[in-house]
Amino acid sequence: MDEQLNAAPCGYFIMQHDWKIIDMNQTLKDMMKTEQSPSHIHDVLTVPSRIYFQTYFPPAIAVHKKVREMYLNVKVDGRSVPVLLNANERNGLLECVIVQIKARDEYENQLMTAKKNAERIQKETDVTYTKLLGILREVEEKQQQLLELNSVLEKLAARDELTGLHNRRIFQIELAAAIENAEENDDQSFSLLLLDIDHFKHVNDTYGHATGDLVLKELARKMESAVLPPHTIARIGGEEFAILLQEPIPEKAIEKAEDLRKFLVSAKWEILPITVSMGITHFQQGDTRNSLYIRADDALYASKRNGRNQLTCN
């Protein structure tokens, strides 16, 4: 080997196609800390480098006839030293140059570490994100359950406990909605019917409150069988009931109310027969809940005053 090549500032060696090393310059021997030239490339490389070499070097030489800047690790005194390898195929032999890349390797390792950290953080972020999504879904499910529960509770809260009819609170809401509706649509006006059991105090005093309750219940069932949706019935006081008759023609509403009264008179009562006094009024533009209620109540009072078991229209 000529002197300049022998002392060149890079490792130089010649290899056969069976990866046997046939010559090596002094710089490389110094780098490898050996006096004898190793006989096979495998003796020079670390295990991972051997796999890498076997996987990539032969196909590269076969296809390209050369290899550029292949990063490998060589074994020196049992330690791993990073190098770059260039190789050319010429006259059936492989002429190779090796350069140690200590400083650059450190830098690259730092880059790799940083990259790995970034990947790990990304992975952790992804995992956390997936977890968060799971929690979010759970919260949404719970919210849905709450909504359903609420609607059940609402239904329960809308009922009068004794009769199962709408209670006063819901009646107020329904009345307000009916007013709003009627204000906007002429054809959706309605009548408010109030009714009160005649001589109910007497029933309670004579037969006791338990029987009074049974009478209230029976009346509620009978009214429910006679007054169907969209009309609604509510118990708004002790023995006082209200019916929203969704009937735009006042005369028809009056007819319905009168039919109900007659039906109650002729009905067969299981506990004891009762009659009711009624007051009815039809919605007029400008009406409030209060004004409607006062008119209907006045009518009801008139029915009571005039002998009960009758309907008065106001």
Added chain:
Amino acid sequence: MNQHIIKRNHVQVSGSGERTIVFAHGLGCDQTVWKNIVPAFAANYRVVLFDYVGAGRSDASASSAERYSSLHGYAQDLLEVCDALQLENIIFVGHSVSGMIGSLAAIQRPGLFDKLIMIGASPCYLNEPGYNGGFELEEISELLDMMEINYNEWAKYLAPIAMLNEEKPELTAEFEMMLNANSPVIARQFAEATFMSDHRHDLQNIPVRTLIIQTKEDAIAPLEVAQYLHRHIPNSELSIMETAKGHNPHISHPEETVQEIKRIIG
């Protein structure tokens, strides 16, 4: 669909004959590694070459991390190529990891292959209790890191334009795009799928006559591993090459490799 697969895996069909040989490349290269083998068969056989998705001139945009996270994804590539060409009674020659990929395909589709020929194959690269695959986990991790550092170097293998296009100057814009997409990320994934695989339990299910070709000194798939394959594949023959050494006899000793293949396929 067929055309899609043909393009996706850059399938090349040459030669003529009643029977078909499919050559499958290994890790870190592409179908061009068979260039000194193919001419010996083109006169009497139909020869099929292809690139796995992510390698050579395949369409890497078809790559998906999920599908190619195990060798089954690559076996799927192989089966789809065979189906696209409506191949039957195939003689399969797989180098390195393709030995196992071919085995998985043969197990999945019994009857598709007539013979399985594996060169430098290994069912498991890692040392496991009672099994000497040749490598420790740390060594494999170091290898994967090394691949990452060699980024540019692989890009060149994956995109073998430099040399090949002296003969084939049809470098279209589309082709260039494909090459760019064949990124080192995919290559690393292939390497990980390969070196972390353990298909020892599949060997007993290989339903076809198998020839295991082994060189004298293979740093990646040692003789012990080849003997393990032979012991566990029911209908198999182990053939140790006379002169070839190393992991790539089809590159270093094409004549001897051709002889071996011809001997078994008759």
